[in-house]
Amino acid sequence: MNIDALASFVKIAELRSLSAAAKLYGLPKSTLSLRLKQLEADLNVALFERSGRNLLLTEAGQTLLKHARQILQNCDAARAAVSEVSEDVAGTLRIGATGEFGTAFYAQMLIAFRRLYPNVEIELTFFSPNVLYAAESFDTLDAVISWDEGDGEGEALSTATFALFASSSYVERFGQPQQPADLADHQGIVYRTPAGLQHWRLQKGAAQESVLPRSSLIANDYWTVKYFAVAGEGIAYLPRFFTAIECERGHLVPLLDDWASAERRVSIRLTRPHAPSRKMSAFMDVCRRYFSPGFVFQGPRYYVEAIFDPTQPKEGKRT
Amino acid sequence: MNIDALASFVKIAELRSLSAAAKLYGLPKSTLSLRLKQLEADLNVALFERSGRNLLLTEAGQTLLKHARQILQNCDAARAAVSEVSEDVAGTLRIGATGEFGTAFYAQMLIAFRRLYPNVEIELTFFSPNVLYAAESFDTLDAVISWDEGDGEGEALSTATFALFASSSYVERFGQPQQPADLADHQGIVYRTPAGLQHWRLQKGAAQESVLPRSSLIANDYWTVKYFAVAGEGIAYLPRFFTAIECERGHLVPLLDDWASAERRVSIRLTRPHAPSRKMSAFMDVCRRYFSPGFVFQGPRYYVEAIFDPTQPKEGKRT
DNA sequence: TCGGATCGTCCATAATCTTGAACAAAATGA
DNA sequence: TCATTTTGTTCAAGATTATGGACGATCCGA
Numbered sequence: 298m299n300i301d302a303l304a305s306f307v308k309i310a311e312l313r314s315l316s317a318a319a320k321l322y323g324l325p326k327s328t329l330s331l332r333l334k335q336l337e338a339d340l341n342v343a344l345f346e347r348s349g350r351n352l353l354l355t356e357a358g359q360t361l362l363k364h365a366r367q368i369l370q371n372c373d374a375a376r377a378a379v380s381e382v383s384e385d386v387a388g389t390l391r392i393g394a395t396g397e398f399g400t401a402f403y404a405q406m407l408i409a410f411r412r413l414y415p416n417v418e419i420e421l422t423f424f425s426p427n428v429l430y431a432a433e434s435f436d437t438l439d440a441v442i443s444w445d446e447g448d449g450e451g452e453a454l455s456t457a458t459f460a461l462f463a464s465s466s467y468v469e470r471f472g473q474p475q476q477p478a479d480l481a482d483h484q485g486i487v488y489r490t491p492a493g494l495q496h497w498r499l500q501k502g503a504a505q506e507s508v509l510p511r512s513s514l515i516a517n518d519y520w521t522v523k524y525f526a527v528a529g530e531g532i533a534y535l536p537r538f539f540t541a542i543e544c545e546r547g548h549l550v551p552l553l554d555d556w557a558s559a560e561r562r563v564s565i566r567l568t569r570p571h572a573p574s575r576k577m578s579a580f581m582d583v584c585r586r587y588f589s590p591g592f593v594f595q596g597p598r599y600y601v602e603a604i605f606d607p608t609q610p611k612e613g614k615r616t
Numbered sequence: 617m618n619i620d621a622l623a624s625f626v627k628i629a630e631l632r633s634l635s636a637a638a639k640l641y642g643l644p645k646s647t648l649s650l651r652l653k654q655l656e657a658d659l660n661v662a663l664f665e666r667s668g669r670n671l672l673l674t675e676a677g678q679t680l681l682k683h684a685r686q687i688l689q690n691c692d693a694a695r696a697a698v699s700e701v702s703e704d705v706a707g708t709l710r711i712g713a714t715g716e717f718g719t720a721f722y723a724q725m726l727i728a729f730r731r732l733y734p735n736v737e738i739e740l741t742f743f744s745p746n747v748l749y750a751a752e753s754f755d756t757l758d759a760v761i762s763w764d765e766g767d768g769e770g771e772a773l774s775t776a777t778f779a780l781f782a783s784s785s786y787v788e789r790f791g792q793p794q795q796p797a798d799l800a801d802h803q804g805i806v807y808r809t810p811a812g813l814q815h816w817r818l819q820k821g822a823a824q825e826s827v828l829p830r831s832s833l834i835a836n837d838y839w840t841v842k843y844f845a846v847a848g849e850g851i852a853y854l855p856r857f858f859t860a861i862e863c864e865r866g867h868l869v870p871l872l873d874d875w876a877s878a879e880r881r882v883s884i885r886l887t888r889p890h891a892p893s894r895k896m897s898a899f900m901d902v903c904r905r906y907f908s909p910g911f912v913f914q915g916p917r918y919y920v921e922a923i924f925d926p927t928q929p930k931e932g933k934r935t
Numbered sequence: 936t937c938g939g940a941t942c943g944t945c946c947a948t949a950a951t952c953t954t955g956a957a958c959a960a961a962a963t964g965a
Numbered sequence: 966t967c968a969t970t971t972t973g974t975t976c977a978a979g980a981t982t983a984t985g986g987a988c989g990a991t992c993c994g995a
Binding site: 314315316326327329330331334347349350352 | 971972973974975976
């Protein structure tokens with residue numbers, strides 16, 4: 298049974314004329330004639346009695362007409378329901394993101410979202426620590442994902458900790474530090490915030506240390522910091538999620554693994570007071586699921602890959 | 617929206633596997649994959665979230681699944697309803713027919729019926745006046761159509777009258793009789809019944825005549841009688857409906873047109889006591905409509921066609 | 936860790952459907 | 966009665982869909 302054939306049949310039956318139906322619905326007569334023929338063959342019954350040029354519904358045709366109308370109505374209802382599900386999940390989603398790991402997980406998370414809701418346009422604004430953003434621009438955002446250390450507003454999506462990493466080639470050359478004090482003898486690749494160099498705050502149980510290693514490599518871009526670390530230029534202080542792939546591939550090795558920063562929350566908050574739309578509900582749902590245990594992201598990921606000669610870099614993040 | 621695509625979608629969704637659905641329902645994986653793709657394109661929405669090799673229904677997919685099940689159920693209901701309408705109008709219809717005009721209108725009527733109900737097999741038994749039929753054979757018949765002069769059992773379908781006809785070439789050669797007595801001077805083509813030659817019983821108002829013209833052409837087959845008449849061999853006594861086409865085409869001309877036989881009823885009666893089935897109801901309905909005013913039969917018809925040389929016959933009825 | 940099995944997707948070819956044009960029949964108006 | 970218009974049906978060419986086979990990715994067991 299063919300929906301197009303049913304629709305054609307209903308049109309012909311209501312107008313009692315194949316030619317009139319063809320004209321009204323802008324279809325070739327031969328198409329309607331053939332569809333009718335196929336429907337009759339499919340059902341193995343005559344739907345019309347051909348009397349001269351008149352098409353008169355048979356009893357079977359009258360029976361089918363009632364059912365066909367219902368089926369077509371149900372198809373429209375299905376289409377409308379599906380459209381309603383995805384219709385709100387359309388338009389533009391304006392996301393603000395603080396911090397610098399947008400590409401590491403914000404972009405991936407948004408891609409995972411887009412895979413499910415391909416009609417949503419995403420406008421992502423990173424509030425780079427190097428560029429102060431105007432507070433009023435919040436008004437145009439739907440949500441802000443922030444990375445902070447304290448208990449801020451919004452819903453916690455995840456937590457992450459900073460830890461120390463270096464390439465295995467560095468460790469071979471300079472050894473593995475045994476305690477935070479040993480870091481003073483090591484080369485750090487340090488991140489510069491707008492307020493100054495970032496201290497490596499480490500804690501283990503109740504013990505806390507704050508280290509600022511000597512460094513000849515300083516950058517205000519975490520991607521560059523990681524790049525240099527893979528290149529064997531020193532030790533870097535980076536979020537664990539940010540180095541997951543490099544560790545998997547053996548391009549970075551965790552150091553002083555039981556020392557790490559305090560947990561930092563990744564949270565999201567809706568910026569505008571509005572009725573919960575399907576779009577926002579869907580987005581929040583995807584955000585929660587992205588960070589839930591067991592979720593496996595399938596899609597492109599950025600990472601630094603060291604080839605045989607670590608002094609020959611391949612390709613890192615492009616800002 | 618494609619019913620096959622919806623059906624494929626439901627199968628895939630229920631099994632959570634495209635390959636399993638392909639195996640279970642005997643369809644190629646590529647067919648299911650393509651149908652799913654087309655459905656998603658048609659609805660402009662992702663129905664499944666591809667997670668590794670897992671297919672997980674999206675919210676839109678879950679919404680569609682409910683609707684799709686309903687649509688498919690409605691299609692099955694429509695198919696069943698139509699089948700029920702025509703299913704009873706199937707099987708075998710065993711018709712007995714008295715008299716000799718089966719092909720003239722019984723066969724045509726049955727063809728008109730078959731056009732509407734193509735699944736009915738028809739077994740037609742003519743009770744030729746030359747062959748006595750066993751009374752017990754009635755038991756195997758569903759209905760008997762009879763042609764008689766009196767008020768017999770059954771439902772009257774039509775009435776018909778016998779009248780006189782000859783070819784125009786005969787009339788040109790031998791003149792047009794003005795009254796029944798003139799028929800004695802004419803050549804008749806006479807029908808022989810099992811009981812003897814058929815008298816031409818004519819009446820006009822209260823006046824009645826019974827004529828047995830001289831004839832050198834006698835046959836026990838009405839089709840042959842008509843044939844000879846068209847060939848110009850004489851005057852024939854035939855039912856008006858039986859010569860309608862020849863008269864239309866000018867191959868026969870009515871003679872003494874206001875003289876005709878008494879009306880003879882064509883009636884039908886169901887032979888077996890049984891609950892009115894759809895098949896019998898449908899058949900009776902078609903029989904009534906066939907004889908109703910205004911009904912125009914569209915289909916093959918037998919008639920004698922005189923070509924330029926009336927001595928060269930084309931093709932008549934084959935018994 | 937690796938080889939084999941299974942998965943969903945894509946491609947080139949075969950099969951089917953759609954469509955413009957043609958046709959025969961019916962209906963209409965002069 | 967005849968010419969014209971309109972109807973529903975059919976045909977051949979082009980467009981679209983279905984399918985077997987190939988492929989890359991994933992999963993599982995040794």
